[in-house]
Amino acid sequence: MxxxxxxxxxxxxxxxxxxxxxxxxxxxxxxxxxxxxxxxxxxxxxxxxxxxxxxxxxxxxxxxxxxxxxxxxxxxxxxxxxxxxxxxxxxxxxxxxxxxxxxxxxxxxxxxxxxxxxxxxxxxxxxxxxxxxxxxxxxxxxxxxxxDTAFHQTMPAKAYTYAISQKLYRDFGIRRYGFHGTSHYFVSREAAKQLDKVPEQTNVITVHLGNGASVCAVKNGKSVDTSMGFTPIAGLMMGTRCGDLDPSIPEFLQKQGWTPEQIHKELNGNSGLLGVSELTSDCRGICEAAGEGHKGAQLALELFSYRVAKYIASYMVALDEVDAIVFTGGIGENSLPVRHLIMMNLRVFGYREDVEANEKARFGQPGMISQQGTPMALVIPTNEEFVIASEALRFTMQ
CATH class of the missing domain: 3.30.420.40 (ATPase, nucleotide binding domain)
Structure with missing residues (x-):
C-alpha cells in the first residue's frame, strides 16, 4: 500500500x-x-x-x-x-x-x-x-x-507585550511574535517521548541554533516565551543578525548620516557571527578559525555561546521545573564547541557535559549530552518538513 x-x-x-x-x-x-x-x-x-x-x-x-x-x-x-x-x-x-x-x-x-x-x-x-x-x-x-508564529500564540501577555505605549500595539500590532515555531514544536514533542512523558506534562527549553537562532520556553507542551520578537532580528546573536540591541543605536547611526536602508542591512546582513569575527557567518568556519587562534572568531564564538546560555538561564524563570534543555538546528545538532561552551556557561545550574556523548550526538544522531545524575541536556534533530506535512495531511482527512 x-x-x-x-x-x-x-x-x-x-x-x-x-x-x-x-x-x-x-x-x-x-x-x-x-x-x-x-x-x-x-x-x-x-x-x-x-x-x-x-x-x-x-x-x-x-x-x-x-x-x-x-x-x-x-x-x-x-x-x-x-x-x-x-x-x-x-x-x-x-x-x-x-x-x-x-x-x-x-x-x-x-x-x-x-x-x-x-x-x-x-x-x-x-x-x-x-x-x-x-x-x-x-x-x-x-x-x-x-x-512559524503559530506555536507561540500561546504566550501570555506578560511574555509577548513590549513595555511601550499600548496604543502602538493596538494600532500597529507591535508585540513579540516569535519564529521557528515548527522546529520548537517538533523537538519539544520528541523530547517528551524521550522523557517518557506526555507533552502536556513536559517542560523544556528548546534551543534552535542555525544561521537564524532562537530559544523557546515550553511549559506543559505550550510556548510561553521565546527570544525572537516583532521580527526575527531580535533575541540571540545569529549568523548575520545582531540580535538584541540598544534601541538608541539605530537612531544614533541615523544622526551620523546612515539611511534606514543602510541600518537595516547592517543589523540584518552584516552583524552577528560575520560582523564580530569579520571573517564569516558560517559557524563551522568560526570554530575552525577560533581553534587556529583567530581573535575575531574566538570572540564571536564566545559571545554567541554566552548569549545563548543567558537566554536559557532566563527562561528557567518561565517554567515551574525544567525537564531538559534541547539543542537543535544546524549548529545545535552538530557544533561541539558551541554546545561545550554553552554547557560550561550553565555550570552554576548544575549542568555537566558528557564529553563522549556530546561527540556522538552529531550528524542526525540524537542523544543525551549531560552526565548521568545532572540536569538533562539533549540533542534532537529537527524536522520542520514533517510538521508541515503532518499538518497538511490532516486536511485530507476532513
Whole structure:
C-alpha cells in the first residue's frame, strides 16, 4: 500500500526549498532547492531515494517561482509519484495574531498573508508567490499554510507585550511574535517521548541554533516565551543578525548620516557571527578559525555561546521545573564547541557535559549530552518538513 506524500514548499524572495515528504513517517523521498531567482544564474537542484543529484538552469525572466514549481511537477510525474500526492504544505513565516494553527488556504487566507507583509517584508510576499504557483500547478489538492508564529500564540501577555505605549500595539500590532515555531514544536514533542512523558506534562527549553537562532520556553507542551520578537532580528546573536540591541543605536547611526536602508542591512546582513569575527557567518568556519587562534572568531564564538546560555538561564524563570534543555538546528545538532561552551556557561545550574556523548550526538544522531545524575541536556534533530506535512495531511482527512 502506497504512503501519502505531501509536497512541502518554503518559498523565499529569491529561492524555493521543497521536499516530497511521507506524511506518516517524515521521510523525504525527494528534496531540493531553487536559488538565485531573478538573476541570470537561477537554477533548481534536487536529489532523493534512488535519484542522483540533478540541476536545471531556469530560463531568464521574472517567473522563476512558477518555473521551479513546473519542474517539480514534471519530476513528480517522471517518478510516478503523482498518485500518492495528497496535499501541498506551505511554510509561512508570519501569521501575526490571525493564525494560531495550520490553515487551509483560500483567497481570504492569501489576502491576510499579504496584509501581514509589513511585519515580514522579506518573506510573506514570497510565500504568496509560491502559494499561487502551487495552486496553479495543483488546483485540485488542498493547499495548507503552516505558520512559524503559530506555536507561540500561546504566550501570555506578560511574555509577548513590549513595555511601550499600548496604543502602538493596538494600532500597529507591535508585540513579540516569535519564529521557528515548527522546529520548537517538533523537538519539544520528541523530547517528551524521550522523557517518557506526555507533552502536556513536559517542560523544556528548546534551543534552535542555525544561521537564524532562537530559544523557546515550553511549559506543559505550550510556548510561553521565546527570544525572537516583532521580527526575527531580535533575541540571540545569529549568523548575520545582531540580535538584541540598544534601541538608541539605530537612531544614533541615523544622526551620523546612515539611511534606514543602510541600518537595516547592517543589523540584518552584516552583524552577528560575520560582523564580530569579520571573517564569516558560517559557524563551522568560526570554530575552525577560533581553534587556529583567530581573535575575531574566538570572540564571536564566545559571545554567541554566552548569549545563548543567558537566554536559557532566563527562561528557567518561565517554567515551574525544567525537564531538559534541547539543542537543535544546524549548529545545535552538530557544533561541539558551541554546545561545550554553552554547557560550561550553565555550570552554576548544575549542568555537566558528557564529553563522549556530546561527540556522538552529531550528524542526525540524537542523544543525551549531560552526565548521568545532572540536569538533562539533549540533542534532537529537527524536522520542520514533517510538521508541515503532518499538518497538511490532516486536511485530507476532513
Amino acid at each position: 502506497s504512503k501519502p506524500l505531501v509536497l512541502v514548499l518554503n518559498s523565499g524572495s529569491s529561492s524555493l526549498k521543497f521536499a516530497l515528504v511521507e506524511a506518516q513517517t517524515g521521510d523525504a523521498v525527494v528534496s531540493g532547492i531553487g536559488e538565485c531567482f531573478g538573476l541570470d544564474n537561477a537554477c533548481i537542484a534536487w536529489k532523493g531515494e534512488g535519484i542522483d543529484k540533478q540541476e536545471v538552469i531556469l530560463q531568464s525572466g521574472d517567473n522563476h517561482h512558477q518555473q521551479a514549481v513546473d519542474i517539480i511537477v514534471s519530476l513528480i510525474e517522471k517518478e510516478h509519484l503523482g498518485s500518492d500526492l495528497c496535499a501541498v504544505g506551505h511554510r509561512v513565516v508570519h501569521g501575526g495574531e490571525h493564525f494560531s494553527q495550520a490553515t487551509l488556504i483560500d483567497d481570504s487566507v492569501i489576502e491576510k498573508i499579504e496584509s501581514l507583509s509589513s511585519l515580514a517584508p522579506l518573506h510573506n510576499p514570497s510565500h504568496v508567490v509560491g502559494i499561487r504557483a502551487a495552486i496553479s500547478a495543483f488546483p485540485h489538492l488542498p493547499q495548507v499554510a503552516v505558520f
